[in-house]
Amino acid sequence: MENKQIDVLLSEKPLDLAACQAFVDSQATGGIVHFVGTVRNQTKGKAVLRLDFEAYEAMALKEMHKIAERALQAFEIQKIAIHHRVGSLPVGELPVIIAVSSAHRKAAFSACQFAIDTLKETVPIWKKEIYEDGEIWVSATP
Structure with a gap:
């Protein structure tokens, strides 16, 4: 049985920030922190298409x-x-959302940062940047 405190999703469909917000919210919540990753239009001076x-x-x-x-x-x-x-995401799309709720903000900020940093280091999700003149698989961690 899935823990009601955890909502994990891997999807080919667009992510829903409002759904993440609704899941973590409660009357006992004093703060909610979101990390929303977006596909940007450039990396290291190169135009990114997707x-x-x-x-x-x-x-x-x-x-x-x-x-x-x-x-x-x-x-x-x-x-x-x-x-x-997962799948092909154009510039502006959301590849990742992390939402955390807590009674006090510090715990929510710390947990959100922990989650995104650990996800990039340990979860087997691979990213390929597509440019006008080629493509490259990139590491999630520097």
């Missing part, structure tokens, strides 16, 4: 759940949503 995301779905979902569970244990948060897109 990003292609691929994932090892079963493992990615498992790792995303682990991140959410670790955040719940390590920070005084109430709920966490981690949603990520």
Whole structure:
């Protein structure tokens, strides 16, 4: 049975910030923090046309759940949503949303940063940047 404090999604469909907000919100919530990743139009001076995301779905979902569970244990948060897109995303689309709620803001900020940093390091989701003159697979971590 899925933990009601955790909402994890890997989807080919556009992500819904309002749905993430609604999931983490409650009357006990004093603060909600969102991280919303967007496809930008350039990287290192090169024009980006789109990003292609691929994932090892079963493992990615498992790792995303682990991140959410670790955040719940390590920070005084109430709920966490981690949603990520796969497929081809044009400039302006949202590849990732993380929403965290807590009674107080510091825990929500810390947990949100932990979740996005850990996701980029451990979850098997790969990103390819597509340019006018070519493409390249890029590492999630510097």
